[in-house]
């Protein structure tokens with residue numbers, strides 16, 4: 126039996142391409158229910174600017190959701206202040222966060238089964254005086270989760286991160302035995318749970334060049350990463366590493382991998398985005414709710430031009446729907 130999947134899609138930063146890609150997506154028919162969480166009036170104006178013929182229907186919980194191409198159900202939980210495509214306005218930071226909070230709450234109350242996020246601009250939210258380092262960390266806090274892992278996926282490659290949005294100079298100190306074990310545990314569990322991989326093989330990158338060259342180019346591999354790999358391997362987690370990051374992403378290594386664990390943001394994500402930008406999905410693991418996102422940012426240079434590619438949003442929606450069906454299938458098996 127196929128249950129209805131309802132997804133809350135937050136349109137993100139109103140000056141960015143989030144509204145554009147949500148509207149472009151609304152042109153096509155769909156096989157699950159999607160509600161865009163955004164200011165309906167802002168979306169109407171953007172549709173007009175982009176010359177897209179879309180009927181925007183204001184939605185509130187319990188109302189039906191249109192699946193027909195050319196229509197969009199929108200939950201107007203807050204209003205934007207002055208907004209011009211491409212021009213950030215810090216007065217809209219609270220609006221952006223309210224859309225996220227509404228989507229989280231909808232998932233927690235089972236009004237929706239998943240949330241998908243279009244990009245926000247971290248800088249402008251901080252400029253508004255609100256400490257914000259990314260959806261991932263925000264959702265961990267809102268959900269009261271003990272841990273969260275950012276994983277981006279595209280065809281043939283999944284890359285998870287041991288650390289997320291922190292300055293590069295803080296990375297070595299953030300990778301401790303405890304933090305790394307927690308990340309690996311979440312990654313292993315959710316690869317099984319959400320993606321049906323029986324025994325995930327995780328390739329773990331070193332932190333230093335050539336994985337520390339036996340301690341001559343850094344000691345984090347010897348002092349932290351190797352002991353974690355050794356002890357978790359004994360628990361039955363299939364880990365390989367620490368491997369030198371420069372050759373870890375070769376096809377020979379990846380053939381054997383269900384996921385790569387990179388030590389920091391720009392060790393793993395440039396490779397993933399080189400392979401799949403525009404078709405990749407950002408997935409938050411470890412949360413009690415299902416959340417996926419696009420692989421790109423606010424692209425202020427493209428907002429309101431009609432040139433933003435909506436490929437990653439389509440993948441993010443499809444992945445969220447897949448994860449819901451996977452989870453619900455498991456629940457039915459257990460019942």
Ligand SMILES: NC(=O)c1ccc[n+]([C@@H]2O[C@H](COP(=O)([O-])OP(=O)(O)OC[C@H]3O[C@@H](n4cnc5c(N)ncnc54)[C@H](O)[C@@H]3O)[C@@H](O)[C@H]2O)c1
Pocket residue numbers: 142242243244245246247248260407418419420421422423424425426427432433434435
């Ligand atoms: N999921 C998210 O919320 C998310 C993801 C990544 C970046 N960001 C944020 O977005 C802001 C801008 O980040 P950035 O400039 O580093 O990256 P960006 O992804 O916004 O832009 C990088 C380049 O890719 C192009 N691009 C991005 N998305 C595109 C699309 N859909 N179609 C065609 N071209 C596209 C842009 O025009 C630009 O040239 C930052 O505040 C960053 O933190 C948010």
Ligand SMILES: N[C@H](C(=O)O)[C@H](O)COP(=O)(O)O
Pocket residue numbers: 258259260261262275390394407418419420421422
């Ligand atoms: N690190 C992500 C990327 O480069 O695509 C992006 O900044 C979004 O992160 P959140 O999902 O935590 O906002």
